[in-house]
Amino acid sequence: MIKLPPLPYAYEALEPTVSATTMRTHHDKHHAKYVDVTNQLAVEKGLAGASLEEIIAQAEAQGERKLLNNAGQAWNHAFFWTCMSPQGGQPAGELARLAQEAFGGLDGLRARFVQVGADHFASGWVWLVVEDGRLAVVDTHDGETLAHKPQAPLLVCDLWEHAYYLDYKQDRKGFLERWFDNVANWSFVEAQLAAAQGRQAPWRFGLAA
Structure with missing residues (x-):
């Protein structure tokens, strides 16, 4: 169980x-x-x-x-x-370098993450992943998960309406912008990046981060 x-x-x-x-x-x-x-x-x-x-x-x-x-x-x-934390934070170190390489920096990463999430049709998830050594933003539909996929998940935001509708109504983009700016857990993202690079074990369900 x-x-x-x-x-x-x-x-x-x-x-x-x-x-x-x-x-x-x-x-x-x-x-x-x-x-x-x-x-x-x-x-x-x-x-x-x-x-x-x-x-x-x-x-x-x-x-x-x-x-x-x-x-x-x-x-x-x-x-x-x-993937959420009251402390929020900012990407640093290797994560910041890869964000610069893939998106031109944090602002570019934010813009891509918000765009993919806002443009996603119906329910699903928007992810920051490592794929072939580079950062990428991808979306998945409904209950699809990256738990067992080649892309290593670093960060995810829920796009189902129950994640934001009580607070933001139909403004999914506004939710994504505030979510990225205020509660994205960059310390966890850095830990997941280290795991993707073979420097530590990845997050698993039921285990503390």
């Missing part, structure tokens, strides 16, 4: 960028439901006791779409909580 991970900060810690009301609903209702359904389906498919990463890999290999969608959402949300 996988467990719903607690938030790494208080519900109100990300205010005013993300309200405590949004965080309570998002974590305690939406994320909890994905975890519950994943556990139910994993038992039915003989995967009880497997890690979430193993469940995702097996669900994809076996074409179990419902399990894959729920397990992917469980993984994505846990990663998303860790």
